[in-house]
Amino acid sequence: MKIHAQALLFDNDGTLLSSIESVYRCWTRWAQEYGLTAEDFQGVELHGRTAGEIIAELLPADRVDGALARIEQLEVEDAPGGVVILPGTKELLGALPAHRWAVVTSATRLLGEARLREVGIDFPVMIAAEDVTRGKPDPEPYLLAAARLGVDPARCVVFEDAPAGLRAGRAAGMKTVALATTHDRSELDADVVIGDLSAVSVQVTAQGVEITAVG
Template sequence: MKSFDCEAVLFDLDGVLVNSNVAVEGHWRRWAQQHGLDAEAILKISHGRPATETIREVAPHLIAEEEGRAFLQREAEDLAGVVEVEGVANLLNSLPDRQWAIVTSGTQAIATNRLRHVGLSVPKVMITADDISRGKPDPEGYLKAASRLGVPPERCLVVEDAVAGVKAARAAGMSVVAVATTYQPADLIEADAIVPALVGMAIEQQVMDGDRVGLRVLLAEA
């Protein structure tokens, strides 16, 4: 069993805490059909990235901001098939409130709606597409979350499911555990460790000086 010592755990949302693949991929397929684009090619690059950036890359002839706003509005309203990932509630309950955060490429509305839909609490620190100017694989979101928690980047552990998210965590100078729910383990080799599912992760609290506790993350690797 591999372990990581840290002071904060930063989670991606979709594919890590909630399973929204059915809804998300359905929206991309419909959007691709509407514009005569290759849905499979879009799905290969869209996971973990802001929708507007994906649209700008795959359809430079469209007005990405307008298309992105409409796309994200539809996503925020569609909760069909969105479910909690097994083991998430127990894992989050093992963490102090000020020592974990969510960093997602979705908007505040999408993230909040999905968390509430599956019965999970909105964390005190949540960085969304509304809070940043550059999405994953840029490290801006993860660095902003660490700053708001008051934890140095090197003392943060990121949990991701997407290649873009793993790259963002590495660029932020953070350790990263990849969950092989969206991509194959071979695609996630830049991560420090890979687990087949979040249920294989456990967190122990350790005594530290001051008002913050140390965290030891234990996991069974894929």
């Protein structure tokens, strides 16, 4: 599939890199510290959501701030050696001018930056959890990224691995490319579904970016 765009917007974890082992290691330790059981965690989706939203489901309101600070500390400390870059990421980002792409993550800025630094990715623009009042699947994060880049949302393409992120991209009026890195293809509703970013090539022109994605 060929798509013409003026900006490419990338989710971070599960799209550019993977921290799945670190996530489960840190959240397991966090749960033990806060006296939560495996049953408490049943049905709680950890991927593609802000830590604040997850913790608010599990703990009383007066414990959320402290618990949020603790999980951020655990995950930032675990970033060295705890994340791996996914196939195609460096090649694709290396082909893009800085003003043509952004990272849009549900993680905090501190954590998002720590993970990207660990895999050697320099990013021009990042929208993180503290930049928005409503996280994915609300379109606010992606709309803010488009505004920061000065691009019409309709001329943006979202790259996501999580259903919530894909819903956010569609709600923002953007084209969507789903990566089957963390979810089965049957769960991914997008304009095109690919295995990972190695299936994407780009050609930069004066008008924008020509994207070829092979599902």
